[in-house]
Amino acid sequence: xxxxxxxxxxxxxxxxxxxxxxxxxxxxxxxxxxxxxxxxxxxxxxxxxxxxxxxxxxxxxxxxxxxxxxxxxxxxxxxxxxxxxxxxxxxxxxxxxxxxxxxxxxxxxxxxxxxxxxxxxxxxxxxxxxxxxxxxxxxxxxxxxxxxxxxxxxxxxxxxxxxxxxxxxxxxxxxxxxxxxxxxxxxxxxxxxxxxxxxxxxxxxxxxxxxxxxxxxxxxxxxxxxxxxxxxxxxxxxxxxxxxxxxxxxxxxxxxxxxxxxxxxxxxxxxxxxxxxxxxxxxxxxxxxxxxxxxxxxxxxxxxxxxxxxxxxxxxxxxxxxxxxxxxxxxxxxxxxxxxxxxxxxxx
Ligand SMILES: N[C@@H](CCC(=O)N[C@@H](CS)C(=O)NCC(=O)O)C(=O)O
Numbered sequence: 001x002x003x004x005x006x007x008x009x010x011x012x013x014x015x016x017x018x019x020x021x022x023x024x025x026x027x028x029x030x031x032x033x034x035x036x037x038x039x040x041x042x043x044x045x046x047x048x049x050x051x052x053x054x055x056x057x058x059x060x061x062x063x064x065x066x067x068x069x070x071x072x073x074x075x076x077x078x079x080x081x082x083x084x085x086x087x088x089x090x091x092x093x094x095x096x097x098x099x100x101x102x103x104x105x106x107x108x109x110x111x112x113x114x115x116x117x118x119x120x121x122x123x124x125x126x127x128x129x130x131x132x133x134x135x136x137x138x139x140x141x142x143x144x145x146x147x148x149x150x151x152x153x154x155x156x157x158x159x160x161x162x163x164x165x166x167x168x169x170x171x172x173x174x175x176x177x178x179x180x181x182x183x184x185x186x187x188x189x190x191x192x193x194x195x196x197x198x199x200x201x202x203x204x205x206x207x208x209x210x211x212x213x214x215x216x217x218x219x220x221x222x223x224x225x226x227x228x229x230x231x232x233x234x235x236x237x238x239x240x241x242x243x244x245x246x247x248x249x250x251x252x253x254x255x256x257x258x259x260x261x262x263x264x265x266x267x268x269x270x271x272x273x274x275x276x277x278x279x280x281x282x283x284x285x286x287x288x289x290x291x292x293x294x295x296x297x298x299x300x301x302x303x304x305x306x307x308x309x310x311x312x313x314x315x316x317x318x319x320x321x322x323x324x325x326x327x328x329x330x331x332x333x334x335x336x337x338x339x340x341x342x343x344x345x346x347x348x
Contacts, residue, residue: 031242032293040082043069044102047184051208051324061085064316067306068106071249074301091158091182094119104235110160111232123232124247129332131225132164133203138220145224152177154187154196164227202229207324251344252299256308263307281347
């Protein structure tokens with residue numbers, strides 16, 4: 001009988017209340033079995049915002065983090081639409097995942113030691129390297145984060161953002177007053193209406209928030225990056241096979257880009273590629289699918305239905321019609337072959 005911690009209250013990285021314990025036996029149904037029986041994947045994202053997770057006029061979700069949800073559904077069911085998206089605030093996300101409301105979380109969550117080891121969840125692999133920044137109104141005259149002495153700064157609660165802001169203020173003797181919000185829409189409105197001198201968030205989040213403002217040109221993101229925010233999909237602690245499925249789904253998207261496999265050419269690649277690694281990944285040879293408990297065409301389905309990492313980045317994070325214009329070239333989110341940090345372990 002294995003004992004796992006059940007968390008009833010989580011204050012991101014502050015006080016963690018661990019109440020009692022629940023037992024789970026080795027014979028308990030695996031997440032993969034539960035998901036298959038249910039007939040769809042439950043995937044948690046954040047409150048709608050451009051780039052990561054957003055809603056179209058028909059109520060359909062799209063975005064880079066939504067694409068990871070779709071990719072896991074494609075891997076498990078061969079159908080990216082076998083998916084229920086759940087939208088949760090930053091403050092509630094980890095409790096909801098640990099409690100079993102969703103099968104995975106794909107929503108701008110920073111991988112930290114405390115979250116990985118004390119909240120009943122596990123991070124899989126980084127799908128976006130970010131860092132925290134500040135946004136101000138252009139007419140404020142503020143040009144640097146060091147100008148924020150005594151400033152009121154709008155920030156979401158239950159985030160690393162809130163904690164980093166306190167560290168930054170203390171380290172630099174800035175005496176910043178945080179103004180905290182659970183609902184990011186109220187946070188944004190308060191900032192836009194002048195209730196705060198600045199707003200802080202992951203820089204990609206700031207670009208996303210700014211893109212959704214009525215007058216984005218009136219705002220600017222300050223040059224400083226005050227933290228490391230490796231954003232990674234997470235799963236509930238204790239089911240290694242399920243963690244492998246989510247981790248290798250992201251790896252497929254990265255490896256596909258590295259090897260020039262796209263949603264447009266994946267059929268041709270599966271039949272004609274001479275690259276052994278690509279052949280193994282696409283199930284044309286070998287049995288790499290078996291340990292994951294997935295069919296031979298799991299990776300093919302991900303790429304065919306969702307696309308590789310670069311395709312998804314361009315569409316939602318880059319200069320695509322729905323994108324939020326975050327340059328990838330020269331950034332940490334470029335492939336390792338182009339000087340970035342996006343790197344998949346080998347398909348063998
Ligand atoms: N990466 C940070 C920030 C989390 C976060 O989701 N921040 C932004 C998104 S970039 C936000 O506006 N969150 C509100 C929401 O989506 O509900 C963390 O993991 O704590």
